[in-house]
Amino acid sequence: MTHNYAAILQDISDAIHQTDFTDARKVDYIPALASVPDDHFAMVLRTADGNELAIGQPDLPFSIQSISKVFALVLAQRAHGDDLWKAVRREPSGSAFNSLILLEQEHGIPRNPFINAGAIRVADLIASRYANPDRSVAEFLGQLCGNPGIRVDNDVYLSEDQHGDRNRAIAYLMKSFGKLDNPVEDVVRAYFKQCSVAMTAREMARAAFFLANKGVGIDGRTVITPEETSRINALMLTCGMYDGVGDFAFTVGIPAKSGVGGGIIGVIPGEFSVCVWSPRLDTRGNSAAGIKALEMLIRAIGRSVF
Numbered sequence: 001m002t003h004n005y006a007a008i009l010q011d012i013s014d015a016i017h018q019t020d021f022t023d024a025r026k027v028d029y030i031p032a033l034a035s036v037p038d039d040h041f042a043m044v045l046r047t048a049d050g051n052e053l054a055i056g057q058p059d060l061p062f063s064i065q066s067i068s069k070v071f072a073l074v075l076a077q078r079a080h081g082d083d084l085w086k087a088v089r090r091e092p093s094g095s096a097f098n099s100l101i102l103l104e105q106e107h108g109i110p111r112n113p114f115i116n117a118g119a120i121r122v123a124d125l126i127a128s129r130y131a132n133p134d135r136s137v138a139e140f141l142g143q144l145c146g147n148p149g150i151r152v153d154n155d156v157y158l159s160e161d162q163h164g165d166r167n168r169a170i171a172y173l174m175k176s177f178g179k180l181d182n183p184v185e186d187v188v189r190a191y192f193k194q195c196s197v198a199m200t201a202r203e204m205a206r207a208a209f210f211l212a213n214k215g216v217g218i219d220g221r222t223v224i225t226p227e228e229t230s231r232i233n234a235l236m237l238t239c240g241m242y243d244g245v246g247d248f249a250f251t252v253g254i255p256a257k258s259g260v261g262g263g264i265i266g267v268i269p270g271e272f273s274v275c276v277w278s279p280r281l282d283t284r285g286n287s288a289a290g291i292k293a294l295e296m297l298i299r300a301i302g303r304s305v306f
């Protein structure tokens with residue numbers, strides 16, 4: 001069934017602008033992100049037949065933060081194959097994205113690649129195999145979205161680096177268990193840089209398209225196999241929204257990945273990729289308006305992946 005996506009996006013945008021999100025707060029532990037105006041909103045949908053629909057501010061760059069973890073995972077999977085799963089597990093954590101508790105109890109092996117511990121280990125695996133680990137995720141995103149100009153925002157990177165004690169603690173804890181191969185500083189630098197990449201919602205919807213399209217990107221080239229694509233989507237569904245993943249599956253019901261910059265990517269395989277961005281976050285670190293917008297989208301089209 002075809003939908004009038006343009007009308008649906010307009011309704012969503014109207015509803016978002018009429019909703020009070022003042023209880024939701026922007027990320028506060030990365031000071032460089034504090035200057036982003038609170039009420040920005042963008043939503044871009046890229047359909048399987050190649051149409052693109054956008055509303056709000058789809059061409060304004062934002063900090064992609066943890067959304068980068070999906071693309072880093074693809075790079076690590078390419079380089080390490082199934083050995084990757086000896087280094088990180090595939091279970092939801094039920095705790096905050098930057099928690100150290102499970103890591104101590106589980107001997108330095110992260111629950112999944114999307115909590116910070118798992119993403120730092122993935123950055124470590126990338127550092128072992130790629131020539132320029134500080135740039136490999138940004139370059140990969142540039143290829144996927146068709147803009148080779150995708151870059152790390154240096155102010156955000158410096159801010160993350162200066163306020164990176166907790167991520168360093170995570171990395172050192174893994175190192176103490178013998179579960180990190182490269183020096184902590186090299187690994188956290190690459191990790192901070194991938195989180196500090198700036199992209200627009202339009203670019204993000206394009207970059208995520210292969211996840212909705214059996215592993216084939218917007219330029220028709222194969223990024224990963226259909227089977228690998230299903231696996232990444234499964235991980236997004238079970239681990240992509242941190243300790244909000246159960247609620248999100250219940251209310252929205254699509255594979256998705258959020259970042260504390262306020263972006264969320266999501267897909268319905270075979271139908272579309274979507275990126276929504278709005279900086280104010282709920283208590284779990286997910287965009288409050290972004291979740292509402294995705295919920296409205298799924299209601300309007302009458303289906304989720306379930």
Ligand code: DON
Pocket residue numbers: 064065066067097098116160167192195242258259260261284285286
């Ligand atoms: O390492 C951090 O804490 C941030 N660079 C990324 C966290 C993030 O985006 C979690 N998302 N909800």
